[in-house]
Amino acid sequence: MVDSQVLVIGAGFSGLAAAHRLDAAGVDVRVLEARDRVGGRTFTRYLDGGLQIDLGGQWFGPGQTRMYELAAQYGVKTFPLREVGERFAFLGGQRNAGPDAEVSAIYAELDRLARTVDLERPSLTPDAAELDSQTLHTWLADRTDAERAAYASRQLAGGLLATDASQVSMLQILFYLHSGGGVDSMLKTVGGAQQDRVIGGPFAIAQHMAEALAEPVVLGFDVASLTRDTRGQVAAPWTAHARDGREFTADRVIVTVPPVVLNRIEISPAMPGTKRRAVRNVLPGDAMKFHAVYATPLWNDQGRSGAFTSSTGLITEAVDNSVPGTAQGVLTFFVYGHDATRIRGLDAGARQELLLAEIADRLDDEHLRQPVDFIEFDWDAEPHTGGCFSGSFAVGTMHVYRDALLAPWEGLRFAGTETADIWNGYFEGAVRAGEREAAALVDELAGAL
Numbered sequence: 501m502v503d504s505q506v507l508v509i510g511a512g513f514s515g516l517a518a519a520h521r522l523d524a525a526g527v528d529v530r531v532l533e534a535r536d537r538v539g540g541r542t543f544t545r546y547l548d549g550g551l552q553i554d555l556g557g558q559w560f561g562p563g564q565t566r567m568y569e570l571a572a573q574y575g576v577k578t579f580p581l582r583e584v585g586e587r588f589a590f591l592g593g594q595r596n597a598g599p600d601a602e603v604s605a606i607y608a609e610l611d612r613l614a615r616t617v618d619l620e621r622p623s624l625t626p627d628a629a630e631l632d633s634q635t636l637h638t639w640l641a642d643r644t645d646a647e648r649a650a651y652a653s654r655q656l657a658g659g660l661l662a663t664d665a666s667q668v669s670m671l672q673i674l675f676y677l678h679s680g681g682g683v684d685s686m687l688k689t690v691g692g693a694q695q696d697r698v699i700g701g702p703f704a705i706a707q708h709m710a711e712a713l714a715e716p717v718v719l720g721f722d723v724a725s726l727t728r729d730t731r732g733q734v735a736a737p738w739t740a741h742a743r744d745g746r747e748f749t750a751d752r753v754i755v756t757v758p759p760v761v762l763n764r765i766e767i768s769p770a771m772p773g774t775k776r777r778a779v780r781n782v783l784p785g786d787a788m789k790f791h792a793v794y795a796t797p798l799w800n801d802q803g804r805s806g807a808f809t810s811s812t813g814l815i816t817e818a819v820d821n822s823v824p825g826t827a828q829g830v831l832t833f834f835v836y837g838h839d840a841t842r843i844r845g846l847d848a849g850a851r852q853e854l855l856l857a858e859i860a861d862r863l864d865d866e867h868l869r870q871p872v873d874f875i876e877f878d879w880d881a882e883p884h885t886g887g888c889f890s891g892s893f894a895v896g897t898m899h900v901y902r903d904a905l906l907a908p909w910e911g912l913r914f915a916g917t918e919t920a921d922i923w924n925g926y927f928e929g930a931v932r933a934g935e936r937e938a939a940a941l942v943d944e945l946a947g948a949l
């Protein structure tokens with residue numbers, strides 16, 4: 501006798517969406533979550549006075565239809581990212597309004613190539629192996645000067661995958677661009693993936709989703725291993741063993757944890773070698789997201805929006821993340837890849853000083869060195885996340901292992917944003933991947949009757 505028909509491991513957007521699809525089909529499902537909260541890579545903190553700070557994922561935009569539907573379903577309101585005044589693109593020391601014509605032409609060429617990628621099976625893309633062996637870094641270096649290559653690298657490898665262009669294959673970045681609708685769709689604020697925020701953060705949607713499940717999410721259930729007795733029975737149930745000794749059994753399991761975390765869950769009997777290697781070859785990104793809070797959005801005093809992108813320095817991009825109806829100004833900025841790894845090694849005070857000096861320089865205002873609050877949260881140090889924003893394939897491995905990453909095996913199915921073909925790496929991809937696996941499982945269970 502099993503505890504439930506299906507177990508879902510992880511109560512991020514993927515796990516919650518999977519569980520809802522199973523609930524709707526009348527399947528008995530339990531969600532097991534290691535943390536003492538749901539939401540995974542989205543989490544919102546409130547400062548004294550109630551100012552909302554989204555520590556993890558925070559935006560969605562046009563094309564991310566499931567996220568808007570979920571917000572509407574639970575009565576959660578969205579609001580546009582604040583952008584009042586000029587934004588800057590720092591390209592080789594020059595301050596411009598945006599990327600120049602040469603960078604725009606490179607983006608257009610990448611969009612054209614991205615449309616050739618087979619999203620369901622990237623290995624079937626023309627010249628897949630060749631594209632997978634070349635990095636975004638070498639591709640850009642062949643096409644433009646060092647400054648523009650650095651700018652495009654930081655926007656695409658950094659801003660999208662939180663890594664360095666030398667660590668991303670062309671197949672991987674083209675897949676990602678196609679998956680998210682192209683460069684503009686992914687980089688833009690208005691009309692793009694950074695268009696809207698959520699009152700209470702996307703975390704609020706996850707909380708509503710959890711509360712609406714037929715069975716409450718089992719919190720604090722940190723799955724250490726998944727085991728199945730292979731003696732005798734044809735389809736023995738799976739047992740999820742928590743680190744605190746608790747157990748849950750089920751006939752089927754949908755795993756939604758990030759690949760880097762899945763590596764740490766012992767699965768017995770062992771999954772096939774190709775599957776294990778597929779999981780190991782998805783490397784987590786490294787982004788550090790910082791919030792500097794000021795009494796007001798000071799940058800507006802000089803007609804500036806506070807938003808900038810840059811080809812040099814530690815900070816690749818900054819935005820005005822202030823919340824409507826509050827007086828404070830919040831500047832949120834990001835450091836990616838090797839730069840993020842490097843500054844993590846500094847003590848917090850030195851890191852803050854270095855970053856604020858760069859902000860003051862970029863926005864030409866020494867007052868910005870003195871925020872009233874400074875918030876950082878390191879997703880890399882979170883054992884149940886292990887990096888951010890999401891994972892991407894090591895150079896040369898996507899065309900070999902992508903199919904195996906998704907392949908179900910012996911009653912286990914695999915979701916999570918890293919498995920998505922549409923909006924891979926985003927909330928939207930997480931939801932769609934969870935719903936995909938749940939729908940396939942419902943069909944499978946119906947066929948088994």
Ligand SMILES: Cc1cc2nc3c(=O)[nH]c(=O)nc-3n(C[C@H](O)[C@H](O)[C@H](O)COP(=O)(O)OP(=O)(O)OC[C@H]3O[C@@H](n4cnc5c(N)ncnc54)[C@H](O)[C@@H]3O)c2cc1C
Nearest residue numbers: 510512513514534540541557558559723888917925926927
């Ligand atoms: C700083 C940051 C900024 C981002 N910005 C955006 C953005 O603006 N827009 C956007 O769309 N996306 C953004 N993302 C990405 C987005 O957050 C993710 O794509 C999405 O949340 C992934 O959902 P998921 O369900 O696939 O995985 P997760 O959210 O990681 O969920 C997996 C769940 O599994 C749990 N878990 C892990 N190990 C175990 C275990 N052993 N046992 C039980 N449970 C376990 C985890 O605690 C977690 O709750 C951002 C991410 C970060 C970190």
